[in-house]
Amino acid sequence: MLSTLSSNVILSKARAMYGHRLVRKDYQTLLGCHSVNEIAAYLKQTPRYREILVGINERDCHRGQLEMLLKKKLFFDFASLCRYELSSGEHFAEYLIERSEIEQLMHGLMLMTAGKSSEYLFSLPSFLEQHTHVNLRALAQMKNYDDFLAAVEHTPYYKLLQPFAPPAGKQPDLSLIENALYTYLYERVYDIIKKHVHGEAKKELQELFNSYMDLNNYVRIFRLKKFYKASPDQIRSLLLPFGSINPRFLNEMVMAKDPGDVISIMMGTPRGKQLSSIEYTFIDELPVRVKHKQCRHFIRFSTHPSVVMLAYIFLTEIEIANITNVIEGIRYQISTEETKKLLIYNKKASA
Numbered sequence: 001m002l003s004t005l006s007s008n009v010i011l012s013k014a015r016a017m018y019g020h021r022l023v024r025k026d027y028q029t030l031l032g033c034h035s036v037n038e039i040a041a042y043l044k045q046t047p048r049y050r051e052i053l054v055g056i057n058e059r060d061c062h063r064g065q066l067e068m069l070l071k072k073k074l075f076f077d078f079a080s081l082c083r084y085e086l087s088s089g090e091h092f093a094e095y096l097i098e099r100s101e102i103e104q105l106m107h108g109l110m111l112m113t114a115g116k117s118s119e120y121l122f123s124l125p126s127f128l129e130q131h132t133h134v135n136l137r138a139l140a141q142m143k144n145y146d147d148f149l150a151a152v153e154h155t156p157y158y159k160l161l162q163p164f165a166p167p168a169g170k171q172p173d174l175s176l177i178e179n180a181l182y183t184y185l186y187e188r189v190y191d192i193i194k195k196h197v198h199g200e201a202k203k204e205l206q207e208l209f210n211s212y213m214d215l216n217n218y219v220r221i222f223r224l225k226k227f228y229k230a231s232p233d234q235i236r237s238l239l240l241p242f243g244s245i246n247p248r249f250l251n252e253m254v255m256a257k258d259p260g261d262v263i264s265i266m267m268g269t270p271r272g273k274q275l276s277s278i279e280y281t282f283i284d285e286l287p288v289r290v291k292h293k294q295c296r297h298f299i300r301f302s303t304h305p306s307v308v309m310l311a312y313i314f315l316t317e318i319e320i321a322n323i324t325n326v327i328e329g330i331r332y333q334i335s336t337e338e339t340k341k342l343l344i345y346n347k348k349a350s351a
Contacts (some may be wrong), residue, residue, distance in 0.1 A: 010084040010305040014312040017077065018299055020048040022319055027343060030326045031336050036063050039327060049073065063327055064122050070320045072127045075100070077316060081309045088196040088306045095189055096313070100125070101134050102181045105157065106174070108139030109148060113171050117142045145172050160184055179238050186213070186242050201304035208294055208310070213243035214271045215287040217250065218262070222283055226259040245269055281341045292318050292344050318344050 022030075026046065033039045040058040043049040043066075052073040056065070078096050082089035104125065111117050120140040129136055138151040145165050152158050160180055166172045186209070193205050217239045224230035224238065232254045239250075249269050256262045266272040280289050295311035302308050322343045329339030 006084045007305045010081055011303070011308055013084065014081055014308045015299060018312055018315065020046070021315065022046070022048060022322070022345070024345070024347060027322070027326075027340075027345060030323065031329075031340060033326070033330065035330060036066060036327055037061055039323070039330075040066050043323070052076075063331065067324055067327070068123065068125060070323060071125060074313065074316050074320060075125075075127055078309075078313050081312065085305050085309055088192060089309070091192045091196055092306065092310065095185070095192060097128070097131050098185055098188065100128055101132055101155075101157075102185055104128070104134065104136060104139065105148075105152070105181065106178055108142065108151075109172065109174060109177065112139075112142045112144075112148065113174065148172075156184070157181070175238055179240070183240055186240060190242065197306055201302075201307050204298060204302055204304065204307045205310065208291070208298070208307075210242070210244040211271065211274075211294060212287050212291055213240055214245045215290055216240060217243060217245070218253070218266050218271075219283055219286060221253045221256075222259050222262050225256065225262060245271055285342075285344070288318060288321075289344055296346070 026042075029042055030039060033042065037058050037060075040053065040056065040061040044053040044056070044058055049070070052069050056069070075096070078093065082093040085092070107123070108117070108120050111120050118140055121137075124136055124140065133154045134157070135151040135153075138147065142148050142151065149158060149161060149165070152161060161177065164172055164177050164180065189209060190206075193202055193209070197205055220238060221235055224235050228234075230238075235254050239254075246269065249265060253262045253265050256265060267275070275286065275290070278286065278289050278293070280286055291314055295314045298307050298311040299315065302311070322345060325342045326339060328334070329336070329342075
């Protein structure tokens with residue numbers, strides 16, 4: 001009885017929260033804004049973001065402050081849903097925290113290698129500090145990789161990251177570090193699905209993550225060949241060891257002579273054939289555009305709380321990324337039409 005009640009609550013709650021999403025007219029208004037202050041003022045009036053923005057003075061709001069509040073909303077939304085998902089909510093909450101940690105570690109590392117560690121303080125997510133053992137404030141004081149390891153000393157990342165310590169005077173290889181961190185993260189996700197999700201819900205979540213992994217690897221192979229002329233061995237070292245593409249096809253893409261051949265091989269796979277209905281401007285968008293389509297389907301039709309919960313979170317992430325892209329478009333004076341191409345939402349629906 002309790003399980004049925006909690007399932008009904010999370011399904012209703014997630015769908016009600018999704019009902020407040022930004023729609024076409026909201027994006028049209030945001031694309032017409034000329035400053036972060038105008039964006040903040042508009043979002044503050046929407047049911048979706050009114051509560052998280054209620055305390056800000058939109059006339060003095062800066063980009064970093066607004067983006068941090070949007071991420072805080074995502075974090076709190078997930079926490080509120082997890083309270084009702086008794087079977088796997090706690091485990092997926094851990095996944096969200098670990099993913100947030102990895103995002104912060106990579107951001108801190110990139111700033112460190114650029115000699116700008118102190119800038120990390122401007123984007124430090126204070127709401128995450130009480131949920132993590134990573135010393136986030138230490139990321140703003142890093143001078144070298146030893147400092148980086150010290151910041152993660154009391155976490156599972158310490159042993160994982162030790163082997164990537166660079167020789168004296170050299171910079172760490174960010175690509176290999178990122179790949180190791182996300183391999184660890186998705187191993188955890190698949191383990192959660194295997195141990196704590198069952199039946200049709202398990203199949204739906206496996207499809208959601210497999211699809212993302214397949215397309216992520218496809219885009220990596222394409223980009224590494226087109227822009228970096230990477231060797232097959234280099235490419236293999238940077239692929240995530242997950243997904244459902246037949247290893248034979250994956251190897252053919254890795255060994256392909258040029259990016260065009262990669263596309264042709266991918267289109268011959270079951271996953272590639274699913275892409276015919278996906279509109280996109282840049283190939284990098286494919287993993288998220290497909291995720292957006294799948295999650296819109298799951299949040300409407302799935303009867304499984306864990307699936308609907310994650311679908312809601314992924315759709316909210318995409319929405320926040322859209323807002324961030326609009327902000328960046330204003331910052332770098334990108335045309336409205338070019339910015340619009342980067343946004344991922346249902347452009348055919350007004351609600």
